[in-house]
Amino acid sequence: MNLFILTGAGVSAESGLGVFRGPGAALWKRYNPIRLATPEAFAHDPALVHDFYNTRRRNLIAASPNAAHVALARLEAELARRGGAFTLVTQNIDDLHERAGSKNVIHMHGELLKARCASCGAVRDCRDDLSVDSRCGCGGALRPHVVWFGETPLDTDEIYEALAAAEIFVAIGTSGAVYPAAGFVRAARARGRRCCELNLEPSGNAEEFDDRRYGAASEIVPSWVEEILAR
Ligand code: APR
Secondary structure, three states: OEEEEEEOHHHHHHHOOOOOOOOOOOHHHHOOHHHHOOHHHHHHOHHHHHHHHHHHHHHHHHOOOOHHHHHHHHHHHHHHHOOOEEEEEEOOOOOHHHHOOOOOEEEOOEEEEEEEEOOOOOEEEOOOOOOOOOEOOOOOEEEEEEOOOOOOOOOHHHHHHHHHHOOEEEEEOOOOOOOOHHHHHHHHHHOOOEEEEEEOOOOOOHHHOOEEEEOOHHHHHHHHHHHHHHO
16 A cells, blocks of 8 residues: 555644634634745744744644544554555644654655754754844854745655655645645546545545545544554
């Protein structure tokens, strides 16, 4: 079996990390993404942007993986043991998949526990607050190593290669609102692959999926993993 799994903010919601869209206190309802998550915003008011990501970084460090993260790590290990293939691509900038034991995670939107030099591009680990005084050895300003709106996602060649090879495409905890990730299901369908959606509610492109399961990730992902491993 060759599985391609895409995760979004919904998989980390029950770990206390906010989602961006949807009901309740979604991040982009409380904050303006144009003023916080664009290169222009960083150029205009880096202190405001640092403040936003510093708060999210502290919340992340205090958070823990949930049963959905743990189930996906188990699926990866079990499929490897059986000679199968497994690719986990996440839109999330948290490290909860890795903390749950996942090995091969592609962070297409970057990682909050890393910082990048805005001048030379050097990337380093970052668990502390960043500020306008945070500098790289080259003298460049440090910014969160995240992909902002208007920027190109990371590792897209590797992602499309894995997507092309996969037999089953699965989207977990994502609203299907942001491209290119929202277009993966169409690419998989175009190759006649089976597509499965696991989410709290139907996503924006729910009709593209053959198999749809709705509920909290910490409940529906472990039971789905049980089923897959029982096959
Ligand atoms: N279990 C399962 N799904 C959930 C849960 C839960 N406990 N809570 C919320 N969801 C679902 C919501 O129904 C919604 O469809 O998770 C989805 C989260 O959608 P978004 O908040 O839009 O997050 P995501 O799809 O990951 O956003 C994509 O947008 O803002 C940018 O770069 C950011 O990576 C992000 C991208």
